[in-house]
Amino acid sequence: MAVVWATITEDLREFRVRLDDQGIGIDDDRVNKNQFVLRQDGVDLIEGIHYIWSYNSVTNDVMFTAVTTFPLERRYTIVVENQPLDPADPNFD
Numbered sequence: 001m002a003v004v005w006a007t008i009t010e011d012l013r014e015f016r017v018r019l020d021d022q023g024i025g026i027d028d029d030r031v032n033k034n035q036f037v038l039r040q041d042g043v044d045l046i047e048g049i050h051y052i053w054s055y056n057s058v059t060n061d062v063m064f065t066a067v068t069t070f071p072l073e074r075r076y077t078i079v080v081e082n083q084p085l086d087p088a089d090p091n092f093d
Contacts, residue, residue: 011069012066012069012071015063015078016064019061019062031057033053036062036078038078039076040075041074042075051070
């Protein structure tokens with residue numbers, strides 16, 4: 001887990017998470033918004049109401065863009081739910 005403290009004086013409009021894989025790379029087709037949870041002070045924010053989720057397959061960046069702005073002086077947590085692929089799984093392709 002990484003902790004980031006940002007001291008900014010302007011509006012906070014976006015969070016980015018860069019995905020990294022030491023193997024063959026990110027399987028872009030398997031990256032989806034259901035793997036991520038964005039929380040403000042421990043409360044889940046809702047995609048489409050509080051933020052817009054997007055993924056850039058060129059940079060491997062996941063973006064959480066505020067519908068308006070993210071309030072300052074709050075604690076934000078991004079949970080990434082990642083399950084490694086198992087070649088023994090019949091759905092593995």
